[in-house]
Amino acid sequence: MAVEPIRSCIACRTSRPKGMLVRVYAGPDGRLGIDLSGRVGRGVYVCPRRACLEQAVKRNELARCLKVALAPMTAEALETLILEAVSRKIAALLGLARRARKVASGAEAVDSAVKRHAARLILSATDASAGTAEKLRIIAVQAGIPWLQHMGKEELGAALGTTPRACIAVTDPSFAGAVISTLNKIPVERDARETAWSDRRVKSGAESRKVWG
Numbered sequence: 403m404a405v406e407p408i409r410s411c412i413a414c415r416t417s418r419p420k421g422m423l424v425r426v427y428a429g430p431d432g433r434l435g436i437d438l439s440g441r442v443g444r445g446v447y448v449c450p451r452r453a454c455l456e457q458a459v460k461r462n463e464l465a466r467c468l469k470v471a472l473a474p475m476t477a478e479a480l481e482t483l484i485l486e487a488v489s490r491k492i493a494a495l496l497g498l499a500r501r502a503r504k505v506a507s508g509a510e511a512v513d514s515a516v517k518r519h520a521a522r523l524i525l526s527a528t529d530a531s532a533g534t535a536e537k538l539r540i541i542a543v544q545a546g547i548p549w550l551q552h553m554g555k556e557e558l559g560a561a562l563g564t565t566p567r568a569c570i571a572v573t574d575p576s577f578a579g580a581v582i583s584t585l586n587k588i589p590v591e592r593d594a595r596e597t598a599w600s601d602r603r604v605k606s607g608a609e610s611r612k613v614w615g
């Protein structure tokens with residue numbers, strides 16, 4: 403099995419497998435982009451932690467490391483770019499999973515996928531009711547699979563080419579792993595990081611990385 407290459411964060415200088423870092427690149431027009439597949443333009447890596455984003459934009463460090471002229475930017479603007487890239491990639495993954503028939507959507511289909519032991523993760527819409535979200539979380543805990551929240555009902559439905567959906571279940575381990583490692587690129591607070599990190603690593607699992615890198 404290939405070993406994932408190690409890269410270091412431009413802010414804290416910690417070395418990590420590159421899948422745990424966010425790659426920021428400068429396009430030919432000098433605009434920043436977030437590259438979640440590791441192939442575009444000249445890039446640098448940063449940890450998905452707010453403290454590292456702050457450090458990366460301070461004194462225009464990002465521009466210096468990328469060797470491009472960039473207007474000063476805030477950590478919030480960088481975080482927004484990351485969130486947008488994450489949402490685009492999740493939508494693309496869900497679209498692929500749907501075409502491969504590896505996703506169940508809507509409460510009944512999700513429930514049935516869990517009962518068949520086919521569900522590998524449950525994703526709730528961020529605007530699902532608190533009761534629905536809690537019910538899904540408990541179902542996921544009992545099934546021993548990750549429960550995550552991302553995107554609104556409209557966006558989840560659109561990604562699947564259907565009407566708004568409050569929840570979906572991914573039924574393939576590779577797609578589930580790719581969804582989890584993509585969501586792990588969302589910046590977290592510094593004080594929660596070590597716990598967040600170790601449970602993220604457990605959830606991601608090696609099997610997804612073999613396929614999706």
Ligand SMILES: [Zn+2]
Nearest residue numbers: 411414449454
């Ligand atoms: Zn860092």
